[in-house]
Amino acid sequence: MANLLGFSSVQPLLNSLSRETKIFLAATVGPFIHQGSDHLTDNISVLLVAGAYLEYECNRNSLYGFYLGVGYLAAWAPLTLGFTGAVGASGVTYGLTTWLLVHSISRPLEVAYDGAIDRRILHFAPVFFGLVKARETAAILSMMDGADDVTHFFGAFVGLLLGIYFVLDYHDIQITNL
Template sequence: MLDSLSREAKIILAATVGPFIHQGPGHLTDNLGVLLIAGAYLEYEYNRNFLYTFYLGVGYLAAWAPLSLGFTGAIGASGVTYGLTTWLLVHSISRPLEMAYNGAIDRRILHLAPVFFGLAKAREAAAILGMMAGADDVTHFFGAFVGLLLGIYFVLNYYDIQTPNL
């Protein structure tokens, strides 16, 4: 269905509901898997409002990035999943660092497990930088980048470290 649309219709679709629709079952399940894993971890550590705000903000910013570069746009939550995993990476690294700072090994060491999940997606995002060829690559990279910035901001606030108001 999406292939039969005109360029203008694809642009409107990507700009309005792009982060909420997917091109097939494989695309949907890939994104849902990451949303469940990363989203559940971050929802437990923060709260649902952060997750909703993050999804909408990163989803639309990542969807609009390729449009601003002249691509027809991308659909799906891939920008959000890349953003969530970079936020997950920042947070999951901060917990063992906090433990090391406190000088005691405790259950926070388990936060190293999500680090590997986050590193895998961060590695994919870094690889995209050298070969950005289409709207999906722009969406993935931009989502990861915005997720990294917001992740740092959220983590600093999580530890009550003063940050400039955005």
């Protein structure tokens, strides 16, 4: 899009916009636009791996709702802190990987609880994928200085909470007041 509008890349296009326009873009279409092919490729890779796993384990509607919910909550988080916002699906990808981590850990725990090793033990593979992103998320805490860091961290945090919710629902576990 930037090239079609006569800009050398996305960054000069975004720099040419007013603060109000940047905020509007981040708040409305932020989770769907990206700052270049590398950014898009990185996010699509995570969406394919984590999204495919979670869609298979849960269902498509949960995945779509998760994308929209976490995508917009993560996009709006930096806006509430006074930043002009961030673009891209990075908040969603961090959220998906924390959901993936919670779910993929629950499956081997289920095997251990049942006392019988079966194909569910293969869920350890996505655990390692989720741990890589969890490590990146932990690293963000020590350097959180921009809208993108806020988006990544907030996406991971919301993903963790929703991941716990979906895992409890998946395993039909009800939390009652004690």
